[in-house]
Amino acid sequence: MHVVIAPDCFTGTLTAHQAAEAIAAGWRQSAPRDLLTLVPLSDGGPGFLDVLTGALPQAQTLAATVADPLGREVPAALAVVDRDGHRTAYVESAQAAGLHLLDADERNPAVTSTWGVGQLLEVALAEGATRIVVGLGGSATNDGGRRPAGRPRCRLARRPRAWWPRPRRAGR
Structure with missing residues (x-):
């Protein structure tokens, strides 16, 4: 499966880049073979x-x-x-x-x-x-x-x- 991860920042906690990486890390734990494309947004x-x-x-x-x-x-x-x-x-x-x-x-x-x-x-x-x-x-x-x-x-x-x-x- 190809998954696009495109979050905005989590104000006061994570930048959009950090949020995308964190979501991707969690996704990889449950579906390590999926193709992930990270697209931080604002x-x-x-x-x-x-x-x-x-x-x-x-x-x-x-x-x-x-x-x-x-x-x-x-x-x-x-x-x-x-x-x-x-x-x-x-x-x-x-x-x-x-x-x-x-x-x-x-x-x-x-x-x-x-x-x-x-x-x-x-x-x-x-x-x-x-x-x-x-x-x-x-x-x-x-x-x-x-x-x-x-x-x-x-x-x-x-x-x-x-x-x-x-x-x-x-x-x-």
Whole structure:
């Protein structure tokens, strides 16, 4: 029998790769002759870049420092791939705005922000990306891209239709 094992991560315990290996190990104990194909998956949340770079060996991982949902600096990464005349950047939003970056008492979508995701997009553009794929999931906020209070507005792309409109302040 040919079995395809395609799990997502088990948040807080196993990455998608680790989950696939664990499932395969258990399967092999009961059916050692079966052919197993491991295909770790991601819903776009934490682990998106790990799964992607595992599937795209030509991907180059770039390190960055961005703001977490409360504006503190955190290490993050993105991947870039040159293919078919385009430079594509892959961004995992959870690296900057992930729920896992906050303690339980810090989880308040009224004060958290996706500012760091915008910073990752800026890094992608600075690296010459002509396409950007954003994995969305595991977010600590639902701010819809609004800027944190006191932060200047920034353009996220070179084409006018690709940047977010200026947020309006309450009372205006």
